[in-house]
Amino acid sequence: MEKKIVIAGGTGFIGQYLKKKFLERGYKVTIISRQPHHVSWDRPTDIVQSLEGAEMLINLAGKSVDCRYNEKNKAEIFRSRTETTITLGNALLQCQNPPPLWINSSTATIYRHAEDRPMTEEEGEIGTGFSVDVAKAWEEAFFSISLPATRQAALRIAIVLGPDGGVMTPYKNLVKYGLGGVQGPGEQRFSWIHVEDVFRTILFLNEKRDLTGVFNCSSPNPVTNREFMAHLRTVMNKKVGLPTPKWMLEAGALFIKTETELVLKSRWVIPERLEKEGFVFQYDTVEKALGQILSK
Numbered sequence: 001m002e003k004k005i006v007i008a009g010g011t012g013f014i015g016q017y018l019k020k021k022f023l024e025r026g027y028k029v030t031i032i033s034r035q036p037h038h039v040s041w042d043r044p045t046d047i048v049q050s051l052e053g054a055e056m057l058i059n060l061a062g063k064s065v066d067c068r069y070n071e072k073n074k075a076e077i078f079r080s081r082t083e084t085t086i087t088l089g090n091a092l093l094q095c096q097n098p099p100p101l102w103i104n105s106s107t108a109t110i111y112r113h114a115e116d117r118p119m120t121e122e123e124g125e126i127g128t129g130f131s132v133d134v135a136k137a138w139e140e141a142f143f144s145i146s147l148p149a150t151r152q153a154a155l156r157i158a159i160v161l162g163p164d165g166g167v168m169t170p171y172k173n174l175v176k177y178g179l180g181g182v183q184g185p186g187e188q189r190f191s192w193i194h195v196e197d198v199f200r201t202i203l204f205l206n207e208k209r210d211l212t213g214v215f216n217c218s219s220p221n222p223v224t225n226r227e228f229m230a231h232l233r234t235v236m237n238k239k240v241g242l243p244t245p246k247w248m249l250e251a252g253a254l255f256i257k258t259e260t261e262l263v264l265k266s267r268w269v270i271p272e273r274l275e276k277e278g279f280v281f282q283y284d285t286v287e288k289a290l291g292q293i294l295s296k
Contacts, residue, residue: 004028009061056101089145110135120272158218162195163296180241186226188266194283
């Protein structure tokens, strides 16, 4: 029988990486998207049909947070996560043979700004503010749907590093043009994960059929912003990197239409549940991750 998986919101950096990896393993991959040539969010019957008999559903859908948080964008960030999650839950309830696993994206930003201690699934403190409200509503929408035949796991994903796109493009450009010094104070924690370990986490959860709930999807070795930029300069063979103080980040964010929270919030997130269950990271240190990414 044909093995198949469904990736909702699968046209971005992470989704395209997952698609490639699953195709290499012989899966048929269906993507649900607003872009042409995919299953459309506006056709619920097609969504149900695509999910029938699938091995798993992976939901990454949501407007990028790399934008200014004006009222219009905030409403779209919120809606694009919660409504798509509810749509998928309703589709799964209509399936005769639903996928046994549904993995929904969440975000490590759900935790508070943390410079004092790491945040685990059990001991982590939920933060406040717009980004946290989005994350909480997203997870509430996901876990509000009771599915008798489908396990549910939410991945609180840290900043994803990988070749060919994602956040590495702007970071590499900063270093390339001599601006690869510390950003803001530099002591804020940078929790990250290599995109290959996101894929491997999904495979791990698929195999471990007793696992449900929330998982921190983050390397066990977060670094400070200062350390990350230093490693990146080393790998790129750039000795000098000018620092970017907070006021300059604020001005630059306004200019390129984004928010400084993406750089200045201290995310100190540890994947306690995954490690307790025996998951081993292929890229557990930032040196290994950057070495692989920049060798491409």
